[in-house]
Structure formats: C-alpha cells, structure tokens
Amino acid sequence: MNKIIHWVIAVFLTLTSLSVSAKDLQEVRIGSQPALFSTLPFLVAEEKGWWKDVGLKVTITNFPAGAPQIAASRSWDVGIVGSVPAVLGAARFGLHTIALAEDQSAVNALYVHGPDSDNYIRDPATIKGKTIYLTGNSTGDLAARYCLKKFGLTKDDTTIRSMDQAQIVSAMSSGSVEIGALWAPNTYTVEEKAGAKLLCSGKDAGVLIPGNVVVRAEWGNAHPHRVAAFLAVYLRAQRWLEANRKDALVLMKKYYAAGGVTISEAAMNKEFDRRPTFNLVQQLALFSRGSQPSRVDTIMNIIASFSKEVGSLRADEPLPDPKSYITDKYLKLVNGDPKLKSFADLNGSGKGQ
Known part of the structure; x- marks a missing residue:
C-alpha cells in the first residue's frame, strides 16, 4: 500500500512539475508564410523541441504573401517577410528589422x-x-x-x-x-x-536582396529577451539545416508539400546552394554601424528607394530612416548571453542536435 501511495505522489509531483514548466513558457506569436526556405527553420525548431528549450511557447500564423502579413501585424509579434514588405512595415506599421533571414539575390x-x-x-x-x-x-x-x-x-x-x-x-x-x-x-x-x-x-548585378526578420517595435521593446530567445532558435535551426543536408531535404520536402509546393530534389539542393544564410557573427557584422551606415542600412535604402520608385511607398510617404527601424540590439542580447550565444551557434544543449 505504501508503495502505491508513494507512486501516486511521485506521479502527481511529476505532472505538477510539468504543468508549472509549461505555464512558465513565454508566448511568442510568429507571422510566417508557408513553403519558403526562410521559414523552414520554424519546422526544424518545432520538431527538435527547441522553442521550449529557451522557454518559449510559439504559435505560427501563415499568410499568403507579405502585404497581407504586414497589414495584420497586430496579430503577431515577430515574423519573416521580404525586403519590400519590410520597408512598408517600417513606414506604416512600426516593424523593425532585427536580422536577415537569407540572401535571395x-x-x-x-x-x-x-x-x-x-x-x-x-x-x-x-x-x-x-x-x-x-x-x-x-x-x-x-x-x-x-x-x-x-x-x-x-x-x-x-x-x-x-x-x-x-x-x-x-x-x-x-x-x-x-x-x-x-x-x-x-x-x-x-x-x-x-x-x-x-x-x-540580382547577385550577378551586385544587389543584395534579403529576407528580413522583423518584430513589432512596441512588443519587442516590452519583451526583449523573448525576441533574443526567438533569434537564438532561428539561427540555430539555420545552422542545423546547413550541417545536415540529407535530413534537411527530407524536412524541406515535407514542409513545401504542406504548403502546396512540389519541387525536385535537385531544386531543393539549389535552394540551399543559392540562398546563403548568416550566422550570429555575420549578422552582427552586417548590422554594425560604427561611424558609417551599416551594410543592412545601405541594402534597405536601396529597397526603400525602389519601393518609392514603383509606388509601393506613396508619394507623400518619406523614405524611412534606417536608424529608425533597423536595429542590432536583439542580436547583441543573444551575443551577450553565453547560453543563447552557444545555442544559436548549435553548440548549446537542445533535445535534437
């Protein structure tokens, strides 16, 4: 009888511990688009359990394109968008660019x-x-x-x-x-x-066309450590994809098919070969200003000027100042936290390495 009582108590304590752990997870709402190379890391993180490893509970909402995604930005906290929507998001919806998702040039x-x-x-x-x-x-x-x-x-x-x-x-x-x-x-x-x-x-012509990782400025300012944890997971998933091509192709096929996209294995390999991503050190270098505009400032000024020329930005809308919406403060938070930095570099502990 005593053994049964002890077993029941042990199970109760275990379930209570799990419940408290789940309750302690901090919510992050992600705005995404399906079947994109830049959003594939979200599937990796989910399957590996990495969101929970950094204390996050995420919900992902998919949008068919960048325009409706940024228009609905009040419904999500962080997201991946193209560079043109990132400019519009900065000008109209208070979205800040906090990292580059990839080079699409x-x-x-x-x-x-x-x-x-x-x-x-x-x-x-x-x-x-x-x-x-x-x-x-x-x-x-x-x-x-x-x-x-x-x-x-x-x-x-x-x-x-x-x-x-x-x-x-x-x-x-x-x-x-x-x-x-x-x-x-x-x-x-x-x-x-x-x-x-x-x-x-675009690469041949010398123009860098990025995908952008963005955050709602108001939410990011209120929850900087959640943003940093999100970035650490995203960067980690990108490094895992680079290091595990065979397994990555299996996940990519599954992810693209779920989004209604069917491409050959050769094409999937081209996705990896033609879409370079940036590790934490490279991200910090791209965003570093010093006494000169950062590389990202220059890139996004090109995108903003293009948006103005083609009418995506209205004639009465000024070009957004890069310093007003491009920030490396969350990357620096990752870099300044030994655990998050190690995690982002794929060195830290996680359920699935």
Missing part, C-alpha cells in the same frame, strides 16, 4: 528562353527593344532593373509587361515569352521544365 533573376537565348547570354545588351515579363513591384522587378543597369540599359530601353509568376512560367514553357524575371522556386521550374537559361541574377 541569386534566386531573383532574369531568364531567357527560345532560339535567341544563347545570343542574349553572349551579349546581354541585345535585349534592348525586347519585352521583359515580370511581376511588378517585386524583388524580381528589382533584380531585373539592376541587371539592365549592368547591361548598360534602363527599363525604358525595353518594354516591361507585368504578369504574375505562374503566368510567366507557363508562357515561357509554351514559348510565347522569351525573357522573364522570376524568383525561386519558379526559377527551378523554368530551368527544368522549359529549358530556360539564366541571363542575370
């Missing part, structure tokens, strides 16, 4: 298709007078403009037609479009299914 690009493809590749300036199909006000649009500049051309030297990504892929596959601006995974689709060839990427 190599996966926003001009592609050519058809009998003149090789001629265009040999002498890109020969696209003068041709029609370029692109999705307006997008990172693909930005990459196309910088590629034209690299070729010694302007957008006025070509005819620009706006078309959504699925339509461009379909038109290139059918042969009715020979020059299109695309972003991944659409780039892989036209490579594999249409035989389209890369003419020029």
